Amino acid sequence: MHHDSYSDAHVRLVLTSVKSIAVVGASPNPARPSHGVTRFLVGKGFEVFAVNPGHAGKTIAGAPVVASLADLPQPVDMVDVFRRSEHLGGVIDEVLALPDRPKVVWSQLGVRDDEAAARAEAAGITVIQDRCPAIEMPRLGL
Secondary structure (H helix, E strand, O other): OOOOOOOOHHHHHHHHHHOEEEEEEEOOOOOOOHHHHHHHHHHHOOEEEEEEEOOOOEOOOOOEOOHHHHHHHOOEEEEOOOOHHHHHHHHHHHHHHHHOOOOOEEOOOOOHHHHHHHHHHOOEEEEOOOOHHHHHHHHOOO
């Protein structure tokens, strides 16, 4: 898929099809965007798991924290990535190693790796890059 732009219909379909989300790189610091987005997703009724190895076993913005995607207690529909672009490939590797893969990998604003995205898409995973669900949902009236 071409990742320079996404139709509103595509983004809406993705966001309305997921019920559970793992937020990779969620921060316990309320000033960090990943904290606010985690709180937003929890508030919207998604089942959210924060992924942060330094805070496993705790809670971030109302979401239980696990150390890695492999430690999730259940499969999730979407992985939302708050890691720098150079780390997206590693996150995709973790996603591809899961026995029950998510339907979607979403990377946050400024996070893009087209090669990693292509690997995920080759495995049947939808990828959205350089977007924020906490911006897209209100924009689309979701």
